[in-house]
Amino acid sequence: MTxxxxxxxxxxxxxxxxxxxxxxxxxxxxxxxxxxLVQDGASTDDTVPWLSGQPDLNWKSEPDxxxxxxVTRAWxxxxxDILSYLNTDEQYLPDTLATVAAAFAAHPGIDAVFGDAILCDAESGLPLAARREIPLRRIYITHGPLYALSCTLFFRRRLLDQGLLTFRPDLQIVADAELVHRLLSAGIRFLHLRQNLALFGISGNNLSIGSSGTSEINRLRTEWGTAGSPWLLPIRSIRVLEKAFHGCYLPTRISYPFxxxxxxxxxxxxxxxxxxRWRWTPPVPPTKRIGLYALDLDHHRLASPGIFNYTRQLIHALAAGPNPGFHIRLWLSSANASxxxxSILPAWMSVRIIPGNYAAGWRRLLADHGWGALLPCIDHVDAVHYPKGWLPFFKIGSAASIVTMHDTIVHYLAKHYPDSRSRFKHRYFINxxxxxxxxxxxxxxxxxxxxxELGKLNPNRISDITITDPGPGLSIDGIPPAVLKRDQLVVxxxxIPYKATETTLSLLADFVTQSSRRWTILVTTLAHWPHDWEPLPASLDVRFTGPIDDTTLINELARSRALVFLSEIEGFGMPALEAYLCGIPVGYRNGTATAELLESLPGGWDGTGPASFIRALDAALAIAPDEIDNIRHRLTDRYNWPHCARQTLSAYRTALYGPET
Incomplete structure (x- = not known):
């Protein structure tokens, strides 16, 4: 060591x-x-606390x-023995100090050294240009820019002791050019090292870039007698020719640490x-990308439309919201894209449509474990959201995964209704x-x-589960127009056995028998009474609608007296929310997510038998219209899609950038 x-x-x-x-x-x-020697100009960020924890730095913080x-205060x-200064957007390359020390030791008559540099982006370090120079000549500086970058300049201490190494206080931007010119005029000898000594960071805030220093350099040229000189262009041209002669403009291969x-x-x-040659433009940070996988959804082929409606409403809420600061890539099928x-995609959202229908059977397996694994790599996303909750069995690439696991119904079915599916299907969905x-x-x-319920399946993940509050699956814009109410109950x-449709109709038969009204039971989705169920109770006036569109369902709910929704297990209970938004109460099963959604409003059935069911439904039907309106407003305030979109975007940001601190 020197x-x-x-x-x-x-x-x-x-x-x-x-x-x-x-x-x-x-x-x-x-x-x-x-x-x-770090000289801080009274920073208001975290600079001073950080400096306080760096014992090897000689630092001071005061206004300047x-x-x-x-720099003058630091020096x-x-x-x-050797003085230099390095700005915060500059770096020394490895072994620079050892190289400069060897040069000073080998040339005792030299008072200053400078070298070549690499121009790079200050934040990323990506290369912009190779700055190779020629020896300093005073005439070139008086007729052009200072071409010795300050990050490559080194001075012997005797220049400071002799009072030569000073900056003029009236110059804020080009004081380094005036210093070098004054040293050259005093006969100080500079040695040029033809190797890269430093990285000069370009950020757009550099004092030497732009027109901010024009007035100062013009003032210096006036002092030097070269302002307006006809020799400005010829001498600059000679300097360019000298640099070209020495190969300073030839492209070069470089590799360096940042x-x-x-x-x-x-x-x-x-x-x-x-x-x-180089041109700097403000760098555009690479846009983070998140994929939303929805190939395996089809409104017409799902046993339960809840997940489809969740995905549809979430996508539309995301598209209607503000720019999240990253790109969202939708992966849809030709069967569900419409x-x-x-209808209008914002600039930060795009879609890839895969031909086909992948909602069931082997096509679903192909999509979930083929396309679901390949698309993140094909579209170079940083994270993927699987709103149906299923991850591909094989992961390709490093994209983070987000799943919306709405419920534990597959486990409930396997336990309570093992005959509802084949053993293979039960095993597949559970795994x-x-x-x-x-x-x-x-x-x-x-x-x-x-x-x-998810925490019971894997207690290690309890702390990793985040609740997002969905809105209604149906597009209900306020209460539907006032219509004449019918003595009609909707089911x-x-x-699917856990939906308890057969049980519901059996209980409604008891309710209708003891009621003084003549009730009509409207059963949606089903086109007829399934032949393998118990016979339809003769006391029931049942109308089966088969599959109906959203508008028809909204109108039917609005003209009915109540929704009877006795599903044994739900992830959320979206139909119950939709019913109240349409202005009708709900008969529901206690101890479920629906009960949580409705905050134990009147209408909760404890599951013990017909008598308790009749009491629960009577309690729901007794809720006054004004109270139903209050409940509707309360539920709307909490369960809406803009709110769900914000919660989901927060999860996306965590996946892309890490947890907020």
Missing amino acids: DIQFSIATPTRNSLAGLRRCVGSIRQQQGARWEH TSLYEA ARSHG CIDENGHTVTHSARRLGA DLCP ASLQSLRKANIILTDSRFSAQ IGSR
């Missing part, structure tokens, strides 16, 4: 990120002794008028043919559910009830 000590001044103000990288580049220097005043408390923190950690950048894709619960980076669900029909 005996020469360097004193390196760094002026800074509110530039902590750059300061840390600058410090890291000095700390990685080998073969030379140094002291780093310019970076040159800060005033220096002890080194410090990313104060500990000297680096990333390596390289270029095969880096030229001398339903799921917004798929457990895999999602185990492997997903972020787990979303619709209710506290579902979160608790959402389904052959």
Whole structure:
């Protein structure tokens, strides 16, 4: 190690990120002794607290008028043999100090050294240009710019002791050019090292870029007698020719480390043919991308439309909201695109449509475990949201995964209704559910009830489950127009056993028998009474609608007296929310997510038998219209799609950028 000590001044103000990288580049220097003098201009960010934890830095924080005043103050408390200054958007390359020390030792008559540099983006370190120079000549400086970059300049201490190493206080931007010109005029000899010594960071805030220093350089040229000189262009041309003769403009292959923190950690950048010409534009940070996978959804082929409606409404709410700061890529099928894709896509949302219908059978398996794994790589996304809750069995790439696990129904079916599916299907869905619960980076669900049930399946993931509050699946814009109420009760029909349609109609037969009204039971979705169920009770006046569109369902709910929704397990209970938004009460089953949604409003059945059911339904029907309106407003305030979209975007940001601190 050389005996020469360097004193390196760094002026800074509110530039902590750059300061840390600058410090890291000095700390990685080998073969030379140094002291780093940080002169902070009374920063208001976290610079001073950070400096307080750096015992190897000689720092001071006080107001100053310019970076040159800060450098002067730092040098005033220096002890080194060689002085330099390095701004926060600049870095020394490895072994720079050892190289410069060797040059001074080999040339005792030289008082200053400068070298070549690489121009790079200050934040990323990506290369912009190779700045190779020629020896300093006073005539070139008086007729053109200072072409020795300050980050490559080094001075012997005797220049400071002799009073020569000073900056003019009336110059805020080009004081370094005036200093070099004055030293050359005093006969000070500069040695040019034809190698890269530093990285000069371009950020758009550099004092040497733009027109802000024009008035100062014109004032200097007036003092030097070259303002308006007819020799300005010829002498600049001669300098260009000299640089060309020495090969300064030839493209060159480079590779260099760029410090990313104060500990000297680096990333390596390289270029095969880096030229001398460059143009800097504010860098556009790479846009984070998140994919939303919905190939396996089809409104017409789903046993339960809840997940389809959830996905549809969420996509439309996201598209209607503000720019989230990242790109959302929709993956839809040709079968569902017309339903799921917004009619107008914002600039930050795009769609890829895969031909086919993948909602059931082998096509669903192909989509979920083929397209679901490949699309994140094909479209280069950083995270993927699977709103149906199923992850591909095989993950390709590094995209983070977000699943919305609405419920634990597949486990409930396997336990309570083992004959409802083949053993293979039960096993497949259970394994798929457990895999999602185990492997997903972020787990979303619709209710506290579902979160608790998911936590029972995998207690290790309880803290990773986030509840988002969905809105209604139907597009209900206020209460439908006032219509004459019928003595009609609505049942959402389904052959799936946990939906309890058969049980519901049996209980309604008892209710109708003891009621003084003549009730009509409207069963949606089902086209007829299933032949393998118990005979339809003769006391019931039942109308089966088969599949109906959303508008018809909204109108039927609005003209009915109540919805009877006795599903044994739900992730949320969306039909109950929709009923109240249409202005009718709900008979529901206690101990479910629906009960949580409705906050134990009148109408909850304890599941014990017909008598308790009749009491529950009577209680729901007794709710006054004004109270139903109050409930509707209360539910609307909490359960709406803009709110759900904001909660979901928060999960997306966590997946893309990490947890908020």
